[in-house]
Amino acid sequence: MSKDYQIVIGLEVHTELKTQTKIFCSCSTAFGAEPNTQTCPVCAGFPGVLPVLNEKVVELAIKTGLALHCEIPETCRFDRKNYFYPDSPKAYQISQFDLPVCSKGYLDIDVNGQKNGLA
Amino acid sequence: MELYELTVHELQKWLAGREISSEEIVKSIFTRINAVDDRVKSFITLTEELALQKAKKVDDIGKYEGIAGIPLGLKDIFCTRGVKTTCGSKILADFVPAYESTASRRLDEAQGILVGKLNMDEFAMGSSTENSAFFATHNPWDLARVAGGSSGGSAAAVAADEVPFSLGTDSGGSIRQPASFCGVVGMKPTYGRVSRWGVVAYASSLDQVGVVSKDVRDNALIMNIIAGHDPLDSTSAVEEVPDFTTVLDGNVKGLRIGYPKEYFRQGVDAAIIDAIKAALLKYEEMGAIVEEVSLPHSEYALPAYYLIAPAEASANMARFDGVRYGYRDFSAENVADMFCQSRDKGFGDEVKRRIMLGTYALSSGYYDAYYLKALKVRRLIADDFTRVFQDYDIIVAPTTPTTAFKIGEQFDDPLTLYMNDILTVPVNMAGLPGMSIPCGFDQGMPIGMQLIGKAFDEATLYKAAYAFEQNTGFHTVKPTLGVK
Numbered sequence: 358m359s360k361d362y363q364i365v366i367g368l369e370v371h372t373e374l375k376t377q378t379k380i381f382c383s384c385s386t387a388f389g390a391e392p393n394t395q396t397c398p399v400c401a402g403f404p405g406v407l408p409v410l411n412e413k414v415v416e417l418a419i420k421t422g423l424a425l426h427c428e429i430p431e432t433c434r435f436d437r438k439n440y441f442y443p444d445s446p447k448a449y450q451i452s453q454f455d456l457p458v459c460s461k462g463y464l465d466i467d468v469n470g471q472k473n474g475l476a
Numbered sequence: 477m478e479l480y481e482l483t484v485h486e487l488q489k490w491l492a493g494r495e496i497s498s499e500e501i502v503k504s505i506f507t508r509i510n511a512v513d514d515r516v517k518s519f520i521t522l523t524e525e526l527a528l529q530k531a532k533k534v535d536d537i538g539k540y541e542g543i544a545g546i547p548l549g550l551k552d553i554f555c556t557r558g559v560k561t562t563c564g565s566k567i568l569a570d571f572v573p574a575y576e577s578t579a580s581r582r583l584d585e586a587q588g589i590l591v592g593k594l595n596m597d598e599f600a601m602g603s604s605t606e607n608s609a610f611f612a613t614h615n616p617w618d619l620a621r622v623a624g625g626s627s628g629g630s631a632a633a634v635a636a637d638e639v640p641f642s643l644g645t646d647s648g649g650s651i652r653q654p655a656s657f658c659g660v661v662g663m664k665p666t667y668g669r670v671s672r673w674g675v676v677a678y679a680s681s682l683d684q685v686g687v688v689s690k691d692v693r694d695n696a697l698i699m700n701i702i703a704g705h706d707p708l709d710s711t712s713a714v715e716e717v718p719d720f721t722t723v724l725d726g727n728v729k730g731l732r733i734g735y736p737k738e739y740f741r742q743g744v745d746a747a748i749i750d751a752i753k754a755a756l757l758k759y760e761e762m763g764a765i766v767e768e769v770s771l772p773h774s775e776y777a778l779p780a781y782y783l784i785a786p787a788e789a790s791a792n793m794a795r796f797d798g799v800r801y802g803y804r805d806f807s808a809e810n811v812a813d814m815f816c817q818s819r820d821k822g823f824g825d826e827v828k829r830r831i832m833l834g835t836y837a838l839s840s841g842y843y844d845a846y847y848l849k850a851l852k853v854r855r856l857i858a859d860d861f862t863r864v865f866q867d868y869d870i871i872v873a874p875t876t877p878t879t880a881f882k883i884g885e886q887f888d889d890p891l892t893l894y895m896n897d898i899l900t901v902p903v904n905m906a907g908l909p910g911m912s913i914p915c916g917f918d919q920g921m922p923i924g925m926q927l928i929g930k931a932f933d934e935a936t937l938y939k940a941a942y943a944f945e946q947n948t949g950f951h952t953v954k955p956t957l958g959v960k
Contacts, residue, residue, distance in 0.1 A: 398573075401800055402800070403801065404563065404676040405575075405577060405674045407709050408710075441794065
């Protein structure tokens, strides 16, 4: 390893939320069902349909945020991330950009017996 | 008097008194449509068989409450289960939804009878219905002229007695402008008042469902049915819906009316200014207090609208990619070409124009200069209204700067066409309720008066509109459809 470089590693961590239904519609999230039995016009981005946010998702996100010492704002916002791709039904993802449900947290981890704040 | 000429409340009385059946009304409506729609061209799709079946069912049950047994038309932007919903576009020319919009479902459950889907500018983008992928709608008062848009079919069908009432949508004037051009009553309620579930989105922060009718009473009683919170639309307001018909008493004594000087300036036809001034005098005669007010940021509404609306539209139009439904160009050899070619052949010029405008305004590096700035202007416009409504109950202004123009006259000139909405767009930007009612004629063409209210105070608009209508009677004059 060259001494000219400092190692900086960013982690993108995904987690599956334990909810009964999907994030923006009432379709089941049960595992192992027959194909195409847990989908609807909202999932498929049909014309005129609207997303309804799953309350449980927000609850779990805030819980995670609290566990990670995050700031939890009074209000947050969703944004559209636009791109064309065959498996992206609306051609945008509903995501959060500048006002997410939680941010600026950290996680203490042990590295050789020493506590390190992972921001 | 033919049945197709009657208003909803007249039909209600006749049905309740068992003097007529729903089947007779529906038959009369189709007789009328068959006689005139080749000239007016209001309808994209007719549902005669379904309508007659339902009318018979309503007659069999014999419970004539509300709008049970009364025909209606829907702008072809409302998704209707099992009935083709084109949105005026080639890209959805064969699209049959498996779901029903909340607004149309509420009418259906009230036993209203859908007779057909009405013509519109493609994806509600336009002010003349000439942007329909199928054909232009003609103004019943002069068939050489436009019906307005984007809800041109909704307004023309009511004016031509093809339906007693219809639903439209209004994002920048798309109910009020065609209602004005066709001499009928059009209400765009407060943003959030009516659910937009199942209504194909154009500009999501501006779109609102509303009613086109022959008179104010009909409009109020249909609003009673469609308004109110819907769990399927998170932007629909959790606000109480009053019975809008109870305020129709003709009394405007002490009502404080402001007329904004910015709406009576150069660019608005003198005949229209005269008609609105005469209407204001009428209101004074009836006991209202009428004073000049100022909405200083009005002039920035249109440019801000043409950043915000296309920005939202560019995202809303993105789903029409040929993958899951709608038009697909099968000649493409890979998926990227399939996206491009399907959209190139499926969308009309105005839709493409707004997708390009919106994509540009949202692009990295331009977002702050255009979209964000437009949002700030929007707030200033809303603040103007808030300030005026501290001292006034309603605002009265012209609906449009001109009466209906000739078909083809402005088609190749989008900027002139955009000016049609200059007096209606600020209301959408502020999310307020606005309606247009007939208030006169210029060379045989109807003039519309716009009434603007406080958020969720449609009741006061209906009250003021009803008083004017009952004291003048412009709504009783009918077009001849080119027959002398």
